């Protein structure tokens with residue numbers, strides 16, 4: 001495992017980040033701990049979670065993923081300073097009018113709840129989970145800056161901001177001379193390129209933001225488990241993956257499969273991750289394995305080096321600028 005600087009900061013994070021959206025959803029506690037142990041043993045020191053995971057499961061109040069990570073660190077005596085924990089705030093966590101959003105009120109409440117569930121006294125990276133159009137950006141950033149000053153949060157980042165909102169936030173931090181977003185978590189993979197490449201990639205490069213893409217495998221589409229004219233696998237992710245079912249993407253999958261085979265038996269998912277890892281702008285793709293086998297497969301992508309001509313084949317087959 002290699003470690004990379006987190007954007008312009010001196011923080012070193014592993015080149016793969018372990019996502020935890022499936023913890024307490026498609027992975028039970030036992031499997032979650034197996035995945036966390038295997039990832040940590042493989043050198044992954046970077047874990048992404050969110051307060052709302054997995055509130056969409058009936059009867060689940062949210063915060064389950066954070067709690068499982070907190071329990072894992074405690075039960076396994078994981079030294080706190082050996083793990084970089086990224087979590088998020090904004091999603092609805094209760095029925096009240098202030099139980100969501102990026103107001104000073106909700107951020108201050110939410111951070112205490114996340115700290116409690118994670119059983120820690122600081123969060124390495126606190127991310128705004130999309131923007132909040134009902135709260136002035138200055139209020140959000142001043143609240144986050146206070147948390148940094150208090151030592152409860154070490155770095156701040158954002159998720160899924162459109163280009164103009166990201167620029168607005170970076171300039172607001174500069175104007176007020178306070179902490180600024182040091183990372184963006186975009187939706188970025190071989191079948192979802194345009195959103196990041198249109199404007200955000202230039203902003204991230206210019207401002208030296210860390211880039212930690214989520215859904216690097218398109219929620220499972222870029223694994224080969226979905227096939228044209230075949231019954232999709234029985235998975236809660238199948239509906240999301242089905243948005244990528246089109247001629248261009250089936251053709252892309254075929255090219256990825258051939259490339260992986262020619263490179264010595266790499267899987268489609270390893271080709272997808274290697275494509276992201278080859279981009280110097282990307283800090284760490286956030287993988288989302290729901291068991292140890294998927295984790296192992298994902299980690300082996302680090303053994304695959306794609307040559308420029310091979311990257312070109314993938315870029316051409318997934319090109320969005322000239323597609324209809």
Ligand SMILES: NC(=O)c1ccc[n+]([C@@H]2O[C@H](COP(=O)([O-])OP(=O)(O)OC[C@H]3O[C@@H](n4cnc5c(N)ncnc54)[C@H](OP(=O)(O)O)[C@@H]3O)[C@@H](O)[C@H]2O)c1
Nearest residue numbers: 019020021214215216217218219220235286287288294297
């Ligand atoms: N997706 C989002 O909306 C979202 C949003 C914000 C942040 N995040 C963060 O990003 C992380 C990753 O997102 P993601 O789960 O969408 O990532 P992803 O890597 O695109 O998709 C993960 C899914 O791919 C399948 N998979 C992974 N490895 C596989 C393998 N080797 N063989 C076969 N199937 C494999 C599994 O599907 P099955 O379960 O069907 O087996 C797994 O649930 C999350 O955990 C979270 O921390 C995600």
